[in-house]
Structure formats: structure tokens, C-alpha cells
Amino acid sequence: MHDFASVHPCTWCDGCGDYGIWSAAKRALVELKIQPWQVLLCFDVGCHGNMSDKIEAYRFHGLHGRVIPLTAGASLANPTIPVIAFGGDGASFSEGIGHLVHAVRSNYRMTFILHNNANYGLTTGQASALTPQDQKMNSSPNGIPESTLNSMDFVFSLKPTFVARGFSGDIAQMTRILMAAIRHRGFAYVDMLQACPTYNKFATHEWLMQHCYDAATEGHDPKNFEKARALAVDTQNRVATGILYQTEDVPAFHEHLKPREGVTTTPVEEVKIVDTSKWERSFA
Amino acid sequence: MVRVAIKIVGAQGQGVNSVGEMCAKGLKRSGFCVFGYREYMSLIKGGHSSYQLDVSAEDVRSSTTRVDIVVTFNHHGLEKNLRDIKKGGILLHQTPQWKFKNPEDQAFIAEQKIRVIELPTDAILKKLKAKPILGNVLITAVVWSLLSQPEEQLRALVREQFGHKKDLLDLNFACIAEGFAACKVIAPGITLSLPKPDSKWQDQLLLTGSQAMGLGIIHAGCRVYVGYPMTPSSPILTFIADMQNETGMAVKQAEDEITAAQMMVGAMHMGTRAITATSGGGFDLMTETLSLTGITETPAVFILAQRPGPGTALPTWTAQGDLTLAVGAGHGEYTRLVMAASDTQDSFDLLPEAFNFAEEFQIPVIVLTDKHLGEALFTQPAFDQTIAKLKRGRLVTDLRELAQLKPADRYDPAAGDGVSKRWLPGSEAATFCAQGDEHGPDGSVTEDAENARQQMEKRLKKMAALKAALPEPLYVGPKNPETLIVSWGSNRGVIFDVLESAEMKKKNIGYLHYQYLWPLKTESFEMLSRTAKRTVFIECNHGGQLASLLKLACGRDVTQKILKFDGRPFFFEELREKLLSALTPNPSLDRRGA
DSSP states (O other), rough: OOBBBBSOOSHHHOTTTTTHHHHHHHHHHHHTTTGGGGGGEESSSSSGGGGGGBOEEEEEOTTTHHHHHHHHHHHOOOOTOOEEEEEHHHIIIITTTTHHHHHHHHHHSSSEEEEESSSETTTTTTTTTTTTTOOBBBBBBBOOOOOOHHHHHHHHOOOSSSEEETTTTOOOHHHHHHHHHHHHHSEEEEEEOOTTTTTSSSSOOOHHHHEEEEEGTTTTOOTTTHHHHHHHOOOOOOOEEEEEEEOOOSHHHHHHGGTTOOOOOOOOGGGGOOOOOHGGGGGG | OOOEEEEEEEEEESHHHHHHHHHHHHHHHTTEEEEEEOOOSSSSSSEEEEEEEEEEESSOOOOOOEEEEEEEHHHHHHHHHHEEEEEEEEEEEETTTTTOOOHHHHHHHHHHOOOEEEEEEHHHHHTTTTGGGGGHHHHHHHHHHHTOOOHHHHHHHHHHHHTTTTTHHHHHHHHHHHHHHHHHHSSSSSOOOOOOOOOTTTTTTEEHHEEEEEHHHHHHHOEEEEEEOTTTTTTHHHHHHHHHHHOEEEEEEOOHHHHHHHHHHHHHHTTTOOOEEEHHHHHHHHHHHHHHHHHHHHOEEEEEEEEOOSSSTTTTSOOOOOHHHHHSSSOOOOOEEEEEESSSSHHHHHHHHHHHHHHHHOOOOEEEEEHHHHEEEEEOOOOOOOSSSOOOOOOOHHHHHHHHHOOTTTTTTTOOTTTOOOOOOSSSSSEEEEEESOOOOOOOOOOHHHHHHHHHHHHHHHHHHHEEEEEEEOOEEEESSSEEEEEGGHHHHHHHHTTHHHHTTSOOEEEEEEEEEEOOHHHHHHHHHHHSEEEEEEEESOOOOOHHHHHHHOOOOEEEEEESSOOOOOOOOHHHHHHHHHHOHHHHHHTTOO
């Protein structure tokens, strides 16, 4: 853990779920024996993005809503380096939702951690697409008029190859999830339900404690897509956590590329001036 | 210089392009320089499109407005393109029993002595039991006969294309024979004479600016291409995608331009060479990412293929209206490089340079092209493979050097030219954060005032070093020209053709051509324009964007402007006339452009 420790103190609110996710991310990397120089962590803009200098490792702190394609590009250039994208529910389900859709479809080799606190924390508590309808928030004093997006139903509709849900109060489980996600062949979608003590008064740490349960303890089989989807979507009385669905049968995006078949180098290693004369003959 | 122009017109999808390309290849192999220019509309079938070939035994890099022969696939071409024909020219059509009803058309044909020839295409194809598509070969054979070109050469071209399908090949050969025979009947004694050929053209390449740029991208060692279709950048995406099984490149058609830009930046950060190409509207979407690379100091290369704006405007036409966009796009202040290709040579040569500058200065580079350059067909010598060198600047890869790195080396503000060390994820070294927030030397976030000032200065210090590294604009002409022409981009071809014309050859004119447009070099411009009697800017935009940038940079505003902004490039006679009148001492005219 020491290798990943930063000299900078954390700046999150007391009781923020980011502390738990931050700890689990470091623990998962340590458990997987990944050194800080062997991984790229990419951050969106939001409270979670303030992690970018609270952890060691190669990091990229980019634009709001765009962490998924940034990370996907890095992964495409060098699929041998694990890449992890961190993004919030504001960035991932409003501004950058198109990227999420196509990243699941493309099955890039990357982990995506959704810091899901159901609001825009860093801009002081506006509603996100995952905030319950009618919930009063900053800039929606009468409650938000839009219906709530069911994120799990949405993600499952895209035929994902890895879906997990964690809760920021259970570091041990989040660690196990992240270890599996980082090892996953393609796009690993990890929804971390996160307490936001300052702005989220509806799904608090205590509420999550009471409602979350580990689906594995009840014999859930993560190979069963339909059951996983039903379990993930139904959060009426209880919230199932753990690895809800995973298949390793679908090749990752870069494995699907015909010209890359059998190539043992990565695009990073292939940069050199290329003689194009043999391709010019067709123009003569 | 003797030049002959052939214009093929018809509805999109009728075969205008295939006939144009076949004629171009054949003529080049016969020893002619060919310049091909396409006009088409933003639709797939129908509309009215054209493919014009300007042919000469000397260098030809532009199109004329009036042509020697119009070949039309349908009756629309008879009416729409009649007035494109020069005096004594030929109109070859395929509309049975066509009569010009309009008395003005009849008068034009009589006065201009236009020879109207009808090819009974349908009847011939029926006789041969051939599909309508073979009409392309048939009419090409008629053109070939009119040009007195050997039949065997056309057969060789067809053999290259259909050699593997015997039945089809035989039918093509039959069409060629019929075409030659028909020409004797429908156009007895009519020929279109070409100048004496020059064998130097025979083995040269015939390719578009987009194809040359695609080859330049491959040549530069680019291994990842991420794009989103948008005319006129799409042919680059198509070319790179079609080549992927040969080159082994990773090619991704992204869900939008923001994704394309972000993936390119992610791939560049990881350490490969990656690129994206788009047009104005798509580039607008990429500009936040452009700005991000300004602060993270990530090398990035964007191709901006210009077409007219604003909005969707004229999607399949040309413009040079995005120079100030490229120079000013993205919020905040940071160092960038803007360059513009002008022909196939540039399109190939500038791409390795774009990547080298991006990596040496850790900046975004914008390569401008336009529809005219991207889709015009150029005759081009085989590209020299020995000029480009791989330059990656302060990229640290040596293991011992990596071991000594500190996180604070990444954005070290002490770097004299502002360019600090860069190393790649996966390198066994101290780690850093590529930070989009204002940051200290190791990429940690800080809002400290003194640090902010230092980092801003570090990033902008690169501008001076970059400017010093850039070559002066290209100058052709006498030491102290009476008239100085200043231009950039795809205008170069037509400007050269005009300057070499009989009317201009003896005049005291110099031509300063800008390949590198930002940061802007002003030394040559100031020196030449100070002594010149007049300075004339030639640009395909409304504002004279390069003229404005130079005015900002050095305050000189004693200029005339020849501007065009109707989606068309400058045509040969058009520019010659405009330039001639610009050279005529006329005070009212001189003030017009200022």
C-alpha cells in the first residue's frame, strides 16, 4: 500500500465514499502485485477526480465526461498495461453517456469505476440522471422533473461482459471486485454506490449499509446474464452487490482487429518511419 | 504551355468518376501531366457531378473554366455544361435524338463552332448484350479515339481491372472496339489534339491529396487512427481503413469526434503515434480536447479538412475559412502549431513533420487541408522515403535515465525552452500525473499563484522555441519583386500555373507561400513586402484570414486581396484575370481589398 501512497492529504468531505473506493483501488493493485509504474489511472472531473494526486501510479486527469474514450485510446495503444478509468455518475450518465454506450459495445480492455453518489458533488449538489425523480437538489428546488435513469437496466441492455456493484462502505468486497475487473478480458463496468454525506440525503451510508447485500452469499451465478440483469435492476427492497455478471468468451476490442491478429508488439513499440513505396505502385 | 481540358459530367452514380479516373491514368501513362478536379453534391444518387481533367506535357496543377470537350452521361449536361466549352470544342453526348430547343443555345453552338456528337450508347450496348455499366468503357473508347490515343493502351487498363474475369474482360474489349469504330462514324475527321507527350510523366503516381496524406500518416509511423466520417476528411479515414490489413494499424471509427480526439490523445499519451481527421464542425467538437493537450502537454495531431462554413454550409465544396479557427480554437492560452498542406507532395512530407513537432514540443499540431486538395488528382513523382526522420524530442526511454527521473521532471518549469522530459506509462520510473488542472512540476494540483504563473510561462515559452525551429515560408521569385503574392494551402497549384503563363512570365512577381501558419513567421514577409510596390493576398475565404494574421503580427496593411468564397477553388483563367487587374495601376482598385 505504501508504494501507492501520495504525500498529498485527501480533500474529500468527512464520510465521503471516495475514501473507501480509493483504498480499495490501491489494495486491489497491491494484491495483484501491480507496481505504480505498471498501471495507468485515468480520472474524469468531479469529486472523485481529486484522487488524481492522492495516489501514486501513472495518471491522467482529463476532461469532464470524457474519461472513457481517453482510457480506451490508451488501452488500444498498449493493451499490456492495465488501465482504469474513474468517473462519476454526472459525467458518465449525462455529459459522456454516449461514450459509455460505445465502450460497452466495443469491449475495450479497461476497467471503468463509476463513483455513483447520485448527484454532482463538486459543483455543489445538482441532480444527475441517477438522482430519484422529485428529489429536491441544488438548482431544482421543486424536485427534478425528469424520470430517473435505471443505470443497471441501461448497462445490461448493452450486452456488457462484466458488471459488478460495490458499496463504498465495504472495502474488502470492492477490492475483490476490482481485482476481477482489472483481470477481465474486456470492458469491466463497476458501479460503486457511494455515500455523499454533504449532498445525498436519500441514499446515505446508513441506508446503503442496510440495503446492500453480497449476492454471492445467496448463491448468485455471475454466468447467468438474465438472472444477473433481474438481480441488478431490482433495487426495490435490497441492493445486490458483488460480481453480478461476467463472461470471458467475448474478445476485447483490440483482439477483434484483423490487422492486429498474431502481432506480438503493441502500437507503442511500432513507432518508426515506414517505407510506403510498395503501396505507391497501385497509383502509377 | 499547351493545356487541354476534358470534362465528364452526369448524375452521381452514373460513372463520371470511373471514366475520369480511367482517362487520367491512360493519359498519364501516355506521357502527360494530369490534374483532376471533382465537383459533386452532398447526395449519393442523382444530382449533377463532374470530373475535369486538365492535361499537358508540362506541369499542370489547376483547372480551367472553359474546356475542350464535355462528355455527358445525361441530357442535363447538354444544357448545364454547354457554356463550359471553348470555341471549336466538342460536346459528346448519349441522349438519342437530342435537339437544342433554346435559341440562345443554338446561337452559342453556331457562333462558337461547337461540334455536337451523339454516341448511340444504348443501341451499341444492346447489340453487345452488355450491361449499362459498360457504357463507361464505351464512351472512354470514343474519347480515346478523339484524342488519337492507341486502342491497346485502353485495353491494357481494362485488363488490369478485369483481367481475372475472362467474360467481363472480353465484353470490355468488345466495347473498346465498338467505341473506336463508332467514333469514325459519328465524328468523322474530328480530333482533339494533345501536345507532344513527355515520357517523364509515365511512371509518376496519380493520386489525390487525401491518399497522399494517408501515405504520409503511414510513413510517419502512426499506428493508431481514430476518426468519425465527415466530408472532406472521410477519404483519409477510408484510405487508412482500406490499408489496415497491409499496415497493421489499429483503426477505429469512433462514435463521435470528441471520442476520436480523446482516443487519439490517450493513445499518444501511452506513447504510440495516433491521429484523427475531421472537418470544421467535427473540429469544433474536438476543441475542448485540443485545449486539454495544451495543459497536459500531450503531443497530439489533428487533421482539419476544410469545407465552407458556417454550419453545414456546402459539405462537398472547398474553402480556406478555418485558419483562424485552427489558430484560436480551444479555451485558454497555450502553444500550438498550425500547418497547411498545398499539394500531394506537402500532404506526404508534412505528416512526419507534424508528429515530430508534436513530440519535440509536446504540443497539439493542426494540419490543414481542404476539399480541393483532398479530392483533386495530382501527377506526382514517387515520394522520397529518405527525407523524414523520426524525432521524438525529450522522450526518455533509456533505462538508466528512467531510473533517475523524479516526478517533478515531468513539468519542470526550469526547462529553458519550456519543453520538459516526458516518459511513458509502463516505464519503470517515478510516476507523474498528466494533469488537466493547473499543477506543480509533478502534475499535482495546486492553485498557488506563483506556480500558476511559472507553469503558464513554461507552456508559452515553447512558442518562441517552436517559432525559431520552423522554416521561413517558401519564396519563389526575384529578390526585390514589384508585386508580392502571399498565399497558403491548395491555392499554390493554380498560382504557379498562372505565374508560369505567357501573360505573367515576364512580370516582376514574387510568391511567398506559407506552409507553417502558427506561430507566424514574419521576417520574409516584412522584408519582401516593404520594398514591393504591392502585396496581393490570395485566399479562399471572405476575410483574408492570413492577411489579418499578418496584419496583427507586424502591422502591415498595404495589401490587396483576391478572395473567393463560393465553395469553388480558383480556376486558372479566373485567377489570371484577377491578378492581371490587380497589377493594373488603378488607385480605386488598389484600395478595394484593404
